[in-house]
Amino acid sequence: MNDADILVIEDDKTIQNFIRITLKTKGYRCDLADDGLTGISCFYANNPDLILLDLGLPDLDGMEVLDQIRQESDVPVIVVSARGMEQEKVGALDAGADDYITKPFNAGELLARIRVALRHRSSAPKQEPVFQLDTFKMDFEKRKVFVRGGEVHLTPIEYKMLTLLVNNSGKVLTHHFIQQEVWGYDTTDDYQSLRVFMANIRRKIEEDSTKPRFILTEVGVGYRFVES
Incomplete structure (x- = not known):
């Protein structure tokens, strides 16, 4: 049985009750x-330990809720929404959402996504409070990145990706x-969006993004952050 605490932010009573029963039958x-x-x-x-978040809430847009949570915590957040457009996802x-499930969904899919999100969190490596290499500094406790003494503003996904590297x-x-690791699953061999995120990170932390000092490309394979 599971002992994780899951917060369900959902205004539809039918869906809320379905999620509640599904979670309780598995011990959450x-x-x-x-x-x-x-x-x-x-x-x-x-x-x-994990949050299930609907976007269409009666008082605040779910994105506002997500933004406030991400300012304080990296707790896994799975969006559960009827908004199925690609740009919404x-x-x-x-x-900063860890995953996105489109309504309607079944219990098996929901539980699988929850297991993945919780597994990633529990297996996250222990890290020193601060990582520094030359002009680059990453403060994990404050969730801040500095280059040449100035703070660099990253989106939640960019921060998550840089932390992984x-x-x-x-x-x-x-x-x-x-x-x-970043999105919780891999359903495609098209990594164009990943390359776009990586290019944005490089533009923010590298002195010359065409000749990267910190994030190196392993052609046809992936990326490597230089060893300290």
Whole structure:
């Protein structure tokens, strides 16, 4: 049986009840919130292990809730939404969601996504509070990145990707591995979006992104953060 605490922020009572029963049958502890403000209060009060978040809430847009959570925590957030457009999914993932499930969904899919998200969190390597190499500095406790003394502003996905590279400095990470770790799954051999994110990170942390000092490309394989 599982003992994780899961916060469900969902205003549709039918779906909320379905999720609650699904979670309880597998031993998960479950807190319910009918709107965004209640969800944020529960997040602060209960420190959940994972959050299931609907985007279409009655008071706040779910993206606002996600943004506030991400300012405070890297707790896994799975968006559960009727918004199925590709740009909605990309926007939520880029804003810091760990996964995105489109309604309607079945219990098996939901539980599988939850297991993946919790497994990634529990297997995350222990890290020193600060990583520094030459002009690059990453403060994990404050979730901040500095280059040449100035703070660099990264999107949640960019920060997650950079953290993965830094924690594995010196190792070659394949495209498949990075996508699996950052988004929780890998359903395509087209890694164009991954290359776009990586190019954005390089533009922000490299002195010359055409001659990278920190993030090196292993052609046809993936990327490697230089060993300290």
